[in-house]
Amino acid sequence: MSFINLKDKVVQVKIVYYGPGRCGKTTNLEYINRKFRSQIQSEMVSLKTHGDRTLFFDFLPFDMGKIKGYDIKIQLYTVPGQVKYNATRKLVLKGVDGVVFVADAMEKQREKNIRSLNQLHENLQAYKESIFKLPLVIQYNKVDLKEHGVPILPTAVLRKDLNSRLKVPDFEASAITGYNVAATLKKIISSTVVSMQKKLL
Amino acid sequence: MNYGIVSQEQLEQIDTILSSKLIKLGVDCVIIIDMAGNIITAKDNGESKYDVYSFAALAAGNFATVDAMAKLVGEAEFSLLFHKGQESNIHFSKIDDELLLISMFGKDISLGFLRLNVVEAIEQIRKVWEGSKD
């Protein structure tokens, strides 16, 4: 649940980037950190292993400006994607307001995407949240690899695998070139803020 | 009132408690956060310059980790969480299942003295908090 401070008129919104290992969650945040530097007051915090895999989370606070007189502070998190880290993934999901599910478009990652999405569903249930109700955006990442001859799944297939029941907004993207990284972010922020306004009214 | 929203009046009462119970004693900075890493309020002595948002995210993660470890070894919780440095120390205390109080203080305050005052502050904060629930 987002936290609303009526005294200082600040709303804190927690958005989590979730997805299988090496799908590009951290790369999304790194791109946002570079691209929107002027709206970001602090350094990105990354708790990672020596091999640059996320160990606990990345954290990037981000100022959205004002909506209805309230300062909106977006807090972006990533989870560690490696299978063995589910306990920490769960901890990061605590109090989440919106999720970006980052899928890896590489052909060989097909099963991993599905398994990761299923686990997101279970992990949210542990907090009595529903994947069908929580603001959610799906990103099919690494589409740039096609140009390099790496086999990637057609978006229609990814959609069928991951988004046929959820029917949430989705984007092809490349976190490394920045393609649709901002579009994904804007979409999840707007879905989350709309759902929060509903809760407030 | 829903958890997740605190009124201006409540926050002012809580800020007053933090100032009179902790900042006055020489604590550098006190932050109340929820377990998701949101800041409820932060008070400092006017000198410290911490990045409180990053701090809150890390502190919530740290507390959650220790809590999960406690469960693994069959403890309900580890009641004391304290990090000691050369110049500064950090003390964590649970207000209730959702809220944490974190104090940052220097070497001129003893842990025992701090804990005593934290306990009193928490009792008062709980009253403010519970008063709002009904």
Ligand SMILES: Nc1nc2c(ncn2[C@@H]2O[C@H](COP(=O)(O)OP(=O)(O)OP(=O)(O)O)[C@@H](O)[C@H]2O)c(=O)[nH]1
């Ligand atoms: N070609 C290409 N590579 C990408 C893209 N996004 C990420 N990568 C690469 O994929 C690897 C893993 O990216 P990360 O962002 O660390 O992945 P992650 O999801 O944070 O991984 P974990 O922290 O282990 O869960 C890195 O080598 C990235 O450079 C992309 O859009 N295109």
Ligand SMILES: [Mg+2]
């Ligand atoms: Mg990562």
